[in-house]
Amino acid sequence: MNQMSIKFEAQSLSRVIDGHRIVDSVSFRVHEREVLAILGPSGAGKSTLLRLLNRLDEPNEGTVYLDGRDYRELPPRELRHRVGYVPQTPALRDGTVFDNVTIGPRLREEPVSEDRVEELLARMDLAEYGRRDVAELSGGETQRVAIARTLITDPEILLLDEPTSSLDTTSESRVETLLTKSIHESGLTAILVTHDTTQARRLADRVAQLEAGQLISIGSVSEVIS
Numbered sequence: 001m002n003q004m005s006i007k008f009e010a011q012s013l014s015r016v017i018d019g020h021r022i023v024d025s026v027s028f029r030v031h032e033r034e035v036l037a038i039l040g041p042s043g044a045g046k047s048t049l050l051r052l053l054n055r056l057d058e059p060n061e062g063t064v065y066l067d068g069r070d071y072r073e074l075p076p077r078e079l080r081h082r083v084g085y086v087p088q089t090p091a092l093r094d095g096t097v098f099d100n101v102t103i104g105p106r107l108r109e110e111p112v113s114e115d116r117v118e119e120l121l122a123r124m125d126l127a128e129y130g131r132r133d134v135a136e137l138s139g140g141e142t143q144r145v146a147i148a149r150t151l152i153t154d155p156e157i158l159l160l161d162e163p164t165s166s167l168d169t170t171s172e173s174r175v176e177t178l179l180t181k182s183i184h185e186s187g188l189t190a191i192l193v194t195h196d197t198t199q200a201r202r203l204a205d206r207v208a209q210l211e212a213g214q215l216i217s218i219g220s221v222s223e224v225i226s
């Protein structure tokens with residue numbers, strides 16, 4: 001696999017709400033197996049941009065190319081399979097960890113391999129958690145269940161919206177370590193929204209800076225973060 005091939009390309013993406021250009025003609029490319037952080041102040045449009053990247057919301061202008069193919073040509077189910085999304089504050093459903101991690105395949109009436117679930121839970125440091133009620137989980141554990149729930153579909157690209165913003169430093173560091181390991185082991189390409197420059201420095205290969213909906217710079221962490 002070519003390390004520098006373009007996996008994901010956003011082309012002139014805009015999202016207009018009530019006449020305001022919340023995301024304003026944003027273009028960028030992400031290479032295969034690269035982690036790109038989208039940095040910016042609160043209200044810059046980071047979450048809104050992320051939701052355009054697998055059509056959770058529809059761009060008013062522009063599109064995304066996945067392996068060179070316009071994502072509007074892909075059936076939404078295939079697109080969401082290939083481009084997994086972990087929201088900023090994941091809502092788990094009442095029930096067990098196992099129920100939550102397997103919810104996607106079960107809703108689509110796809111078979112679920114128990115071994116696969118065990119392996120994923122172990123990867124998220126949640127071995128033996130399968131039967132636990134999610135109501136009893138800590139914030140960090142909840143976030144790790146949400147990540148496992150997304151990884152179960154074997155995405156090629158992972159969209160992460162402030163994955164540690166509600167966690168204390170210890171849980172944050174644990175989630176960061178597990179995420180990085182998973183991304184590298186599975187050869188994932190990832191786009192990470194964060195307002196934390198130190199997190200971008202720790203996790204990302206490159207950084208894109210968003211301000212007032214516009215992408216004002218993109219480059220290596222040291223080029224963009226002074």
Ligand SMILES: Nc1ncnc2c1ncn2[C@@H]1O[C@H](COP(=O)(O)OP(=O)(O)OP(=O)(O)O)[C@@H](O)[C@H]1O
Pocket residue numbers: 017022040041042043044045046047048049195
């Ligand atoms: N559905 C919506 N309707 C109206 N305004 C919206 C909607 N979604 C987002 N906005 C506005 O768009 C702007 C960007 O919001 P967004 O959540 O994308 O920013 P952000 O950079 O992710 O901020 P934060 O770091 O605080 O999460 C904000 O001013 C927000 O109020």
